């Protein structure tokens with residue numbers, strides 16, 4: 402179990418330990434290391450009041466935990482996932498881990514590249530983010546990480562209710578949800594995302610929800626995603642799920658392929674625009 406306090410100012414050895422589980426070039430490894438260090442320093446300064454929470458220069462409301470990032474990477478590699486949807490990509494650091502895993506998984510399917518298949522036909526990370534300024538910053542980060550990462554990411558800027566209603570992969574291997582903003586109230590009904598994703602989930606697909614609980618200075622730890630958690634926790638939904646005791650909590654659910662209870666999910670309306678996965 403890791404907590405954000407493990408990553409206090411000055412001690413970043415835990416980042417290196419987490420990164421040791423990730424296959425990456427020395428350049429990307431160093432890039433990820435310094436991205437985490439920068440995020441932790443900014444978080445430290447903000448919590449101490451040296452930087453305003455609202456300063457747009459440092460507009461990152463959450464600090465991705467390197468151990469969670471490494472776990473996601475390993476899960477994607479283990480399941481040979483190639484089509485991933487991330488909702489709430491924010492600063493985009495964690496998206497890099499997803500893209501790395503997908504790129505490495507896609508190498509196994511690369512035999513057709515020379516006949517004109519684009520990399521994104523073989524796999525991609527659909528990265529949904531509502532805030533356009535955050536999405537622009539994440540895009541810059543992915544560019545800096547290099548084409549191996551950037552080429553595998555399909556950004557979707559805007560409310561996921563709109564952006565994920567069409568043009569997503571026919572079959573999705575993995576969904577990562579983290580769309581609760583820490584410093585703002587999230588008013589999006591959390592089950593809606595599953596209504597959109599469920600028709601695309603292949604049997605064995607994983608749905609991971611990060612930061613399942615949030616901390617409110619007045620009220621302490623608060624559960625989030627209540628409706629969605631209740632749904633995923635009900636075996637009749639076709640999912641099996643387990644909670645992981647990372648800081649903030651991380652729920653991992655696997656779609657077993659059973660039919661949903663009637664009325665629990667809608668179908669995607671505009672299927673004509675959904676491209677076919679290879």
Ligand SMILES: C[S@@+](CC[C@H](N)C(=O)[O-])C[C@H]1O[C@@H](n2cnc3c(N)ncnc32)[C@H](O)[C@@H]1O
Nearest residue numbers: 463465489491495530531532560561579580581
């Ligand atoms: C807690 S942050 C995500 C942190 C990020 N995954 C990371 O590891 O750095 C939540 C993000 O979800 C986004 N978000 C909230 N509601 C959304 C919606 N309806 N559609 C798309 N993005 C949304 C917010 O703009 C915010 O950037």
